[in-house]
Amino acid sequence: MAGEKVTATKLVRESIAEQVYAIIKEEILCARRKPGEQINPRELAGELGLSVMPIRDALKQLVGEGLVVRKPWVGFFVRSFSNQEVREIMEVHKLYELYCLEEYFDKIDREKLLACLERCRKRNTLTEGEEFERLDDNIHSLIAQASENVFLIRSYNNIKDLIVLIRHLIHGQTHKANEEHIALLEAILEGDKERAKEILRDHIDRVARSVYS
Ligand code: NI
Numbered sequence: 230m231a232g233e234k235v236t237a238t239k240l241v242r243e244s245i246a247e248q249v250y251a252i253i254k255e256e257i258l259c260a261r262r263k264p265g266e267q268i269n270p271r272e273l274a275g276e277l278g279l280s281v282m283p284i285r286d287a288l289k290q291l292v293g294e295g296l297v298v299r300k301p302w303v304g305f306f307v308r309s310f311s312n313q314e315v316r317e318i319m320e321v322h323k324l325y326e327l328y329c330l331e332e333y334f335d336k337i338d339r340e341k342l343l344a345c346l347e348r349c350r351k352r353n354t355l356t357e358g359e360e361f362e363r364l365d366d367n368i369h370s371l372i373a374q375a376s377e378n379v380f381l382i383r384s385y386n387n388i389k390d391l392i393v394l395i396r397h398l399i400h401g402q403t404h405k406a407n408e409e410h411i412a413l414l415e416a417i418l419e420g421d422k423e424r425a426k427e428i429l430r431d432h433i434d435r436v437a438r439s440v441y442s
Contacts (some may be wrong), residue, residue: 238345241351242282242283244288244291245284246282246283246284246286246287246419247285247287249277249279249284249287250260250274250286250290250291252277253268253273253287253288253289253291253297254291254296257291257296257297257307257394258390258393258394259359259398260306260358262276262309263307263395263397264307264308264309264394264398265306265307265309266272266306266307267303267304267305267306268288268304268306268307269298269304269305270284270288271286272304272349276355285299288305292305294390294392295308295390296308296389296390296391296394298373305409307394308391308394309362310391310395310398310440311393312440312441313439315395315398315440315441316437316441317394318388318391319392319433319434319436319437320397321388322369322388322389322392322433323429323430323433323434325381325385325388326369326372326373326374326429326433327377327426327429327430329372329373329381330417330422330425330426330429331426332374332376332423333375333376333377334363334375334422334425335419336370336375336376336377337371337372337417338374338375338390339417340405341367341371342371342414342417342418343380343414343418345356345364345367345368345410345414346411346414346415346418348364349364349368349407349410349411349414350411352407361391361403361406361407364395364398364410365396365410367388367417368410368413368414369389370389372429395440396436398440399436399440401438401440402436405435406432407437409428409431409432412428413425413428413429420434
């Protein structure tokens, strides 16, 4: 029946769009596509051996999440940030994590913190870039996850994707960030909440400043 055929075709298209979405998102979050870079649906369709339709569907979904922007008559671009947007996003980032440190300090997974601390200390043997980003992400997420609040974690994760993009704008400062992470983890493991909050606040402020300085 014609109706069934249409539905099946639509399902296939949707599932292809889902996969394309995952591919592009991964490329953006791993900085293989840089903020401000144009994404050409036709070119991408050619590379992936697909029609333009699912590529456009995937890009629209990414526009909805704020990772891609669409400029009328021009096309799709990886999101870039004004200085003010960086400040605002980092303010929200700080708000979530300082709140979680304050309210859920004792619930942060100490075992996982310790594992992160060991990875930080072995830092010189780690590769730059993606490995550092994963570690950074793990450390900050552990703090937010301590809340066990699904709504809080969901909104935190939304902003976290943007923070990943912002982090790509900073170059060659991973050594400083690593030292700050070590100090933060040590303070939490020693049970010193006030010091941990101070270190975290300074860390996020410094990262924000280094983007627009
Ligand atoms: Ni960090």
